[in-house]
Amino acid sequence: MLATIVVCPLQAGFPLTRVRTEVQWGGQTFVAVCELTRPIRRGMLVEVGKLGEADSRRVMTMVRLLLAR
Numbered sequence: 001m002l003a004t005i006v007v008c009p010l011q012a013g014f015p016l017t018r019v020r021t022e023v024q025w026g027g028q029t030f031v032a033v034c035e036l037t038r039p040i041r042r043g044m045l046v047e048v049g050k051l052g053e054a055d056s057r058r059v060m061t062m063v064r065l066l067l068a069r
Contacts, residue, residue, distance in 0.1 A: 007045070008037040008059050020066050023055040034062040 010030035019034050026049060032036065051059070 005040060005042050005045070006037055006063065007040045008042055008054055008063065009033045017039045019066050021058045021062050023059065025049060025055070032062065034059060034066060037063055037066070 002020050009032070010025065011033050012028065012030055014020065014031035014033055016022065016031060017035075021034070023030050023032050032055075
């Protein structure tokens with residue numbers, strides 16, 4: 001099995017829904033589009049930055065809500 005991580009796209013100006021949340025990154029506000037979350041092989045990614053703990057928790061809460069459906 002290949003090592004994977006979950007990637008949740010961030011988009012500026014997207015509308016909020018029940019499974020999306022706003023996050024602050026690099027001094028800007030983005031919307032985490034959690035319904036487009038997907039696993040990606042770790043070796044394929046180029047690290048751009050990291051979210052803080054509070055933003056990461058909100059995103060993971062939305063992902064869990066999606067999985068519970």
